[in-house]
Amino acid sequence: MSRVRLTLAEVRDRATRGLVRAGISDENAAVIADVMTTAERDGCESHGLFRMQGYCDCVQAGRTDGKAVPVLHDDAPGLLRVDAMHGFAAPAMIAGRQVLADKAREQGIAAMAVTNAHHYAALWYDVDGLAEAGLVAMGFVNSQSFVAAAGGKRKLYGTNPMAFAWPRPDGQPPMIFDQSSSASARGEIQIHRREGRSLPEGWAIDPDGNPTTDPEAALAGAQLPFGGYKGAAIAMMVELLAVGLTGGKFGFESHAEGHTDGGPSEGGQLLIAIDPARFGGGDGALAHAELLFQEILSEEGTRLPSTRRYEMRARTPTEGITIPQSLDDTIRELCGE
C-alpha cells in the first residue's frame, strides 16, 4: 500500500480543518489536533490521524458535543473536577491542567477528575504535560467493557489504561509508560482478524469463557487482563479511581446502554500530580532516580518505556511522517478537499 508523506505542520493543519468542518469548535479542534499531531510526531499512529474519522463520527452522530466548554469545579484544596460537558476529554484536561499543576506545587499532591467526557486520546499525552512541568503524574481512564474479571467469562472492565510519568533533569523528556490492563490492545486483535492470523495464547476467551486464539471468537467473547488476576486487580482499580471517585460510568454501565460501536464511552478519568521537590528527598529526587534508570540501562537488552516514542520525536520534525494512501483519502474527504 502506498504511503503519503506529510510534515507535522500539515498534520496539524489538516486535523484542525477536518475537525472544525465536522462541527467541533475552534478551541476544541486546536486541542484535539494537537493530540493527533503529537501522536504522529511520536510515531504513535493508532492515536494520530487514524482517529480523525472517529472524532468526526462521534460529533456528527450527536454522541459527543464538539462545542462543549469545560467547566472547572474547585472541589477541595487538593482536588479539581473538570466537567467536560459531554465533549471530548482532551479539551477538559487541557482546561484544568495548569490548575492541577498549581495545586500540586502548593499542596504537594493534587488530583483532577474529568467527568462527562469521551476519552479518545492516548493517556500518555495527559501525563506528559505534567511531567514536562516537573511533576510526577499518574493517569487512569476507563473504557467500555472489553475485559473479563478474574475468573469471569464476560466483558466487564474496560481496557483501562494506567499511565505514569516521571520528570527527568537536564532537558531529557520524561520517563512515561502508558499501558492497558488487558493482555493486548483491542486494535491488535482486529489487525489479526484482518490479516487472517491466529492470536497468541492468553489474549482472549470466547463467548463460552474458553481460551481462544480465533480473533472472531475473541472479539465476540472477552479480552483477558495482562498477568492474570494481578492485571485484573489493576483493571478494577482503574474503574474505581477513574469512575468510582468521579461519578462517571463504569465500562459495564456504558455497555448495558448499548454503547458498543467502538467509539469512546462516557466514562471517567483521574489524574494525580505530585511535586517531587516538596518531599523530603527535595531536589535530589530526580537526580537519585537517574541512578535507577542508569542501572536499568546498564544491562544489554533493556530500555526505558517511551524510548521508541522519543526516537521518533527526534526525526519527525525534519523528516515528517507517512500515512497510508487510504487514510490520506479519508482525511482529504473530511477536510472537504
Next chain:
Amino acid sequence: MSRVRLTLAEVRDRATRGLVRAGISDENAAVIADVMTTAERDGCESHGLFRMQGYCDCVQAGRTDGKAVPVLHDDAPGLLRVDAMHGFAAPAMIAGRQVLADKAREQGIAAMAVTNAHHYAALWYDVDGLAEAGLVAMGFVNSQSFVAAAGGKRKLYGTNPMAFAWPRPDGQPPMIFDQSSSASARGEIQIHRREGRSLPEGWAIDPDGNPTTDPEAALAGAQLPFGGYKGAAIAMMVELLAVGLTGGKFGFESHAEGHTDGGPSEGGQLLIAIDPARFGGGDGALAHAELLFQEILSEEGTRLPSTRRYEMRARTPTEGITIPQSLDDTIRELCGE
C-alpha cells in the same frame, strides 16, 4: 507436622513479650504485635508469628533500631513525611496515619512518605486502617533486589508490592488488594525448593538469564515480574514512588551494600489517601462502586480480592489459629519460656 492452637489474645501476648525481650520498645512492640496478630487473624501466616524470628534478629543484629521513635515532618499541606529513624516501618506508619487521614479529608488527597524504615509487614495492613476510616488508599513499598527488569537478566527491582483499598458501606470490610510486582512470592520459590518441586514456568530466570524451573537456580538468578513488561513497569513505578520521592534506597542500592540476608532493607514507602466524599461524586461514590462489585460477583467463579482474609477473620476470633509445633518452639524460646 503437629500444630499448636492459639487464641488471638495468646498470639498478641506472645508476640509482644518476645519482641520486648529482643530489645524492642513497649510502644513499638505493641504495634508490631498488632501487625502479626492481625495477619494471623486474617489467615495470612507469612506475615504472622512466622516473622517473629526475623523481627528479633534484625534488632539483635543491630540492623534495625527497635527503640526508634518516629519523627513527623509536615512537608506540605498535602504531604507528611515520617522518619522511622532506622526502626521498623509499622510504628512509623501508625505514628503518621491519623495525620495523613486528616490531611486527606481536608485537602481531598494527601500522601505520606515513610523513610529510614525497614518494612517487614504486609502492605495491606497499612492501607486497611485508612480504608476503615472511609478513605481510598494506595500503598507502595520496595524491597531489596530480587526481580529482573524487562529484558534484563539480573536482580534489579524489589518484589515491590502495591496495595489498593476501597472502603465499603454498611459495615462491610474494605476491598483491598496487595500484590507484588513479581510473578510469585519469593517465599513460594523457597517452599518449592524445600519440597523438591519444580517451579511453574514464568517465575524466574537463572544467573545466565535463561528461563528456569529449578528453585535453586531461580534463587541464584532473578525472579520475573508478573505479566511481562507491564509488570516490570509497575515494579519500576513502585521503586520511583516509594524511594525516588522519599529519598530512601532503591532495591539495587541496598543489594550493592551487601544487604542480602533476606531481612527487610531500608527502602522507602509511600501511602496516598483520597477522601471519596470530597469529589463531585460525593456520598454516592461508595454506593456506585457497590454496583461494580455486584457486577463482578454476579458471575460464577469470581470473587473480590481479600475475600479469603475476611472469611478467616470471621472464624479466628472464636476458633483461634494454629501454628506448626516448630514455630511454637521458636516463639517460646524467643519469649524465654
